[in-house]
Structures are given as C-alpha cells and as structure tokens.
Amino acid sequence: MYSIGQIARRTGIKVPTIRYYEQMGLIDPPGRSAGNQRRYDEAGLERLGFIRHARALGLSIDMIRDLISLAQDKEMPCDRAHEIAAQHAAHIRQKIARLQRLEAELTRIENSHDSGTVGDCHVLAALTDHSLCMSEH
C-alpha cells in the first residue's frame, strides 16, 4: 500500500494532480487509512502510469477516460483505441504545420535589421501591418 506522496514520487505526477485526476474520474477512488488518507495498490500505480504517459503524448483527459473505459473488457475490439490515436496524431500534425508557418514568419521578422529605434523597428512594423507577411497564419 502506497500513500499519495509515494505514488507521486514513483509516477512523477504531483500530489494535487493525482487528486485532480481522481476528481475527474480517471482513477477509482482508492481505499483510505484509518485516518482518512488515500492508500493505493499496484493497480492504482499502473493506472497513473498509463495516464501520465497518455498526457505526455498530449491526449486530453476526455480521450484518456475513453481509453480507460475501453480497456476494461479485454475481449472487446480495440478499433476505437486506434481511432483515437490516429485522430490525435492528425491533430498534432496540424499543430506542427501551423507552428512551422509562425516560426518562419517570426524568424523573417526577427532577422530583418533596422536602425534600432522604435520609429522604424521592423518587428513593430511587421506586427502592425499584416500585408508585410509572407504566409498565412
């Protein structure tokens, strides 16, 4: 049996975050000590590891909840799990594409040299006038 602090150290998830996940229904409320403190078992530890990894990959709380309820029955088809992963990967690819456009624009703005005073600062000019941009964003 682990206390919430021990679980926190072992999973790398902060104590308040673990309580938050419990509140959000990602983990079953664990048993309690005589003095009302949470006591976790191996299953709880594994569940939190799953959540941590899924969060690290950028999955939302809702997606994780779906995956967990899905994983309950080992006999069920897991198409939905693949679908969630694919959807999320696509989402990330979009994000990357958008950030790359922003990065290109910022780099261009950043590298344009000016006289060094606000009056003709290229950074400020570029921000004021969208038509100076090379790409959409």
Added chain:
Amino acid sequence: MYSIGQIARRTGIKVPTIRYYEQMGLIDPPGRSAGNQRRYDEAGLERLGFIRHARALGLSIDMIRDLISLAQDKEMPCDRAHEIAAQHAAHIRQKIARLQRLEAELTRIENSHDSGTVGDCHVLAALTDHSLCMSEH
C-alpha cells in the same frame, strides 16, 4: 467613430474579446456615446489590428502589452522588441521539436497492427508501458 460591433467586423476580433482586451489593458478605454456605448477612432482600429496580428503569431497578452508600451516612444531603441520576437521564435521552435517527437511516437503506435481486441491492443500496450517508446517525451 466606430461602434464596437463595427470594429469587430473590421478587425475580425469578436466583440467580447475587444472588451476583454480593454480590461487587460491592451487598448485604452475609448470614448463613449451619450448612451455610454464605446466609440472608437482610427487609432483604436489600428491598435486592435496590431493585437490581432500579434495574437495570430502566438504572442501572449503580456508580451503584447510590453510591445505596445515599448512602441509609445518612437525615439527609444527597439532591442527589446527584437528580443521578444526572438524569444518567442525560440519558444515555438521548442514546441515544434516536442510535437515532432510526439507525432513520431504516435504514428509508430498507430501503425503497429494487432489482433484487434483490447487484450492485445498495441495502442493500449504502448500507453501502459513507457519502455516501449522509441524516444523521449
């Protein structure tokens, strides 16, 4: 003189968002009509255009506030503006790198085929066991 709705249409920023920017100190409180409605002039319009563009490039409200106060005096050096842009570009590059690692990992997980049931679903297995990962995240 423009009403807030006209400004919204011309800048593409929604009405409540404009009021929010005012509250956040990004725009000076405009004059009011006899009936207490906001009335904007060209300067207000231009300021909102600046904000919109900066937000589209991902700059935070705080950064934008800094840039605006900086732009007040045309004689001042604008090193700080370049610095903010450079900082933000670096931040975006980091984000991109991280997302690319995630994307690679997700694609790998997504493409690994399994028997199609939850019991041996590679997506769920990969999420449960971090050691199956090929890269850090």
Added chain:
DNA sequence: CTTGAAGCTATAGTTGCTAGAGACATTAGG
C-alpha cells in the same frame, strides 16, 4: 510523547477567451 513532515478538504488563481442574463441604447421603417 512530541515534533515535523505529509495528508486532508475546499477554494481560488492561471490563460485567453466565450456564453449567458437582464437592462439600456441606437437605428431603420412606417
């Protein structure tokens, strides 16, 4: 048995908006 760390609950703050309620202002048409 004492003490200091760790845990408890409940509430509020973070960022950048967005949505709603209920009241008042403006404007176009008749």
Added chain:
DNA sequence: CCTAATGTCTCTAGCAACTATAGCTTCAAG
C-alpha cells in the same frame, strides 16, 4: 414620433488542466 429589431452595456460563470493557498488532521520517527 413611435415602434420593433438589433446592438450594446455590465456582471458573472464556464472551459482545460492543473497549481497554489489556508487551516486543519494524521502519520512516523526518535
């Protein structure tokens, strides 16, 4: 000039995913 429709006002609350604080209780070591 009156009315109806639309626009605007303030204030409050909600979103995601935590994080921080306050004031209290429990646990474990010495």
